[in-house]
Amino acid sequence: MKRDRNGGIWDFEHEMAAAGGDQDLILGLDGGTTSTVCVCMPVIPLTDNHLPSDPPPVLARAVAGCSNHNSVGETAAKETLEHVMADALSKAGSTRSAVRAVCLAVSGVNHPTDQQRILDWLRAIFPNDVRCSVHNDAVAAMASGTMGKLxxxxxxxxxxxxxxxxxxxxxxxxxxxxxxxxxxxxxxxxxxxxxxxxxxxxxxxxxxxxxxxxxxxxxxxxxxxxxxxxxxxxxxxxxxxxxxxxxxxxxxxxxxxxxxxxxxxxxxxxxxxxxxxxxxxxxxxxxxxxxxxxxxxxxxxxxxxxxxxxxxxxxxxxxxxxxxxxxRPTVEPAVGAALLAWNFIKEQS
Amino acid sequence: MKRDRNGGIWDFEHEMAAAGGDQDLILGLDGGTTSTVCVCMPVIPLTDNHLPSDPPPVLARAVAGCSNHNSVGETAAKETLEHVMADALSKAGSTRSAVRAVCLAVSGVNHPTDQQRILDWLRAIFPNDVRCSVHNDAVAAMASGTMGKLxxxxxxxxxxxxxxxxxxxxxxxxxxxxxxxxxxxxxxxxxxxxxxxxxxxxxxxxxxxxxxxxxxxxxxxxxxxxxxxxxxxxxxxxxxxxxxxxxxxxxxxxxxxxxxxxxxxxxxxxxxxxxxxxxxxxxxxxxxxxxxxxxxxxxxxxxxxxxxxxxxxxxxxxxxxxxxxxxRPTVEPAVGAALLAWNFIKEQS
Missing domain, CATH: 3.30.420.40 (ATPase, nucleotide binding domain)
Structure with missing residues (x-):
């Protein structure tokens, strides 16, 4: 597992790891100016080329404050993002080793440089084979209405x-x-x-x-x-x-x-x-x-x-x-972000 | 002379007082969000009921920073106002005992309560017989175009x-x-x-x-x-x-x-x-x-x-x-404020 720069955030994993038998998971995150939501969903094997009409169940959901780097600064934004992801995984009774894909849709990500900076940081948190993607929060809203199709x-x-x-x-x-x-x-x-x-x-x-x-x-x-x-x-x-x-x-x-x-x-x-x-x-x-x-x-x-x-x-x-x-979407944007992550896995397989 | 709360601001008066023979003066002040201007003009005896077409000469002019209490706070605004008035009088080689009227036209003075607060403070600085008035800065601009007529x-x-x-x-x-x-x-x-x-x-x-x-x-x-x-x-x-x-x-x-x-x-x-x-x-x-x-x-x-x-x-x-x-006024707003002060003296006499 990668370095824990924020000592304590990922401590829960040591206990979880003993339980074993992790189900493959995806994390979807919707980061706004007022709050940040992260959902954890299981990777359900796909039977054909289409996404199902219903999203997989949400195993766990965590909420934190603002993660827009323009509002709170980059350090605080990243800490909020890391905390809320750890919180969702902990609530799901799992660890980072179970994660197959992560999709962060964060407000304030307007330029490729913003995107790359967060992506580099995200890749340092998760194992190398995790499919990571970073977008503007509009992407999560879009995907929440189209079941993950952009x-x-x-x-x-x-x-x-x-x-x-x-x-x-x-x-x-x-x-x-x-x-x-x-x-x-x-x-x-x-x-x-x-x-x-x-x-x-x-x-x-x-x-x-x-x-x-x-x-x-x-x-x-x-x-x-x-x-x-x-x-x-x-x-x-x-x-x-x-x-x-x-x-x-x-x-x-x-x-x-x-x-x-x-x-x-x-x-x-x-x-x-x-x-x-x-x-x-x-x-x-x-x-x-x-x-x-x-x-x-x-x-x-x-x-x-x-x-x-x-x-x-x-x-x-x-x-x-x-x-x-x-x-008018029936699921929240964080689920849209998770569906995007799921979509990426499907495209890869 | 009144109390010197800002020790030092009025110190110059002790030297001036020795010189004696003060000419009657008026102070006009235009306080804006970017700068504050105070002019000192002589009280020229009026010969009839009308203001002259040319303003009296400006004896001294002093400039300071922002005096809008909404922008810099009341304490800083008052200190700026007091400093710039003292500066103008000092440059004119005179003291507060020569002043007959003061007109402050300050941006951010929108309510009678703002006006009264500044007026009370102004009356504590000048002798009791000085005619003091406080207005919004628009008044100075108006008077600068009409030779002191509102x-x-x-x-x-x-x-x-x-x-x-x-x-x-x-x-x-x-x-x-x-x-x-x-x-x-x-x-x-x-x-x-x-x-x-x-x-x-x-x-x-x-x-x-x-x-x-x-x-x-x-x-x-x-x-x-x-x-x-x-x-x-x-x-x-x-x-x-x-x-x-x-x-x-x-x-x-x-x-x-x-x-x-x-x-x-x-x-x-x-x-x-x-x-x-x-x-x-x-x-x-x-x-x-x-x-x-x-x-x-x-x-x-x-x-x-x-x-x-x-x-x-x-x-x-x-x-x-x-x-x-x-x-389109040919004199600056601070002169307009001084002309208003002059007008008040005329009305009183």
């Missing part, structure tokens, strides 16, 4: 937003995902920031009056739009602002024109990210009529409201690309 | 933007000035952020190609739009992004449609701030035809380019309010 488009819209596309021959493209300053206007942050702006504009006479004023001030327990300035700049967290999206949806459902306009604009923005990716990769063929999966993930796209942002995005995309098949 | 509208557009209006009977109103998250879209920051966004949108296929890509990447010495994400989030300073405005203007002058669209949008935004203030205060009378000064300040409004943002803003406002008289 083909089609994934649209993620939570606090931020990004669209990724993958062709069957391995090409990739992305749109958005550049953060709020650089125009991710369909994100939860973008929607809520527009709502806050509308309140200020109504208050100082630049824009029409809106129900958003009373609803958001009530939500934030503030008494005047003036106080929004202090509230906004007191804490730079994008998630804190994005958390106001349900209030905007409620106002739109109640017929508020301003809130409605903000959501319609977000729909156009989100659809334009998907359409840009589909066009660049030719995902719907030359005439735009080919079938192609569109995996939709994130709080903004959840179909739990009468004003259904996700449904409107699909309607908007379908006008141009009628073959786009929306998929 | 009537009309001032539009400031630098890194940020704000419009303030003042009626002759003492009412005030503002628009914008809520920062980039809350939609100050005509600001230098707003213009540059839109340009950066356009580059990302062109790059990922959501928007049209634009000359801004090559021009801004060259300016920032970056090789790909991808690198803009890291550049943007590496340093949260708004001024650093706003510094790209001249590049956007150059591209618009060269005929780039995207850059042109960004500037036209900024013009609409800046004009809408002024119009909102004029409407709320009725500054141009019931029919909107009355004459009213519009003081224009800040890098974005400087008339030094062929694509003249300030001129376009005036054209846009004039369609609705033909009596708006644009004024």
């Amino acid at each position: 083909h089609g488009c994934v649209l993620i819209a939570g606090t931020g937003t990004i669209a990724y596309g993958y062709t069957e021959d391995g090409r990739e493209a992305r749109a958005s995902g550049a953060g709020p300053i650089l125009g991710d206007w369909g994100s939860g942050y973008g929607i809520a920031a527009m709502a806050l702006t509308s309140i200020i504009r109504a208050y100082d006479g630049r824009g029409p009056q809106t129900m958003l004023t009373s609803s958001i001030l009530q939500e934030l327990k503030l008494s005047s739009p003036d106080e929004l300035i202090g509230w906004t700049y007191a804490d730079p967290s994008w998630a804190r602002i994005a958390a106001l999206v349900p209030v905007v949806v409620s106002c739109a459902e109640a017929g508020d024109e301003v809130a409605n306009g903000i959501l319609l604009n977000a729909v156009q923005e989100l659809a334009s990210s998907v359409k840009a990716v589909v066009c660049r990769l030719g995902l719907c063929g030359k005439d735009g009529k080919d079938s192609c999966p569109l995996v939709m993930v994130g709080g903004v796209l959840e179909a739990d409201r009468r004003w259904d942002i996700g449904q409107e995005v699909i309607s908007c995309i379908s006008k141009e690309f009628p073959g786009m098949r929306p998929i | 009537h009309g509208c001032v539009l400031i557009a630098g890194t940020g933007t704000i419009a303030y209006g003042y009626t002759e009977d003492g009412r005030e109103a503002r628009a914008s000035g809520a920062g980039p998250i809350l939609g100050d879209w005509g600001s230098g920051y707003g213009i540059a952020a839109m340009a950066l966004t356009s580059i990302i949108r062109a790059y990922d296929g959501r928007g049209p190609q634009t000359m801004l890509t090559s021009s801004i990447l060259q300016e920032l010495k970056l090789s790909s739009p991808d690198e803009l994400i890291g550049w943007t989030y590496a340093d949260p300073s708004w001024a650093r992004i706003a510094a790209l405005v001249p590049v956007v203007v150059s591209c618009a002058e060269a005929g780039d449609e995207v850059a042109n669209g960004i500037l036209l949008n900024a013009v609409q935004e800046l004009a809408s701030s002024v119009k909102a203030v004029v409407c709320r205060l009725g500054l141009c009378g019931k029919d909107g035809k009355d004459s009213c000064p519009l003081v224009m300040v800040g890098g974005v409004l400087e008339a030094d380019r062929r694509w003249d943002i300030g001129q376009e803003v005036i054209s846009c406002i004039s369609k609705e309010f033909p009596g708006m008289r644009p004024i």
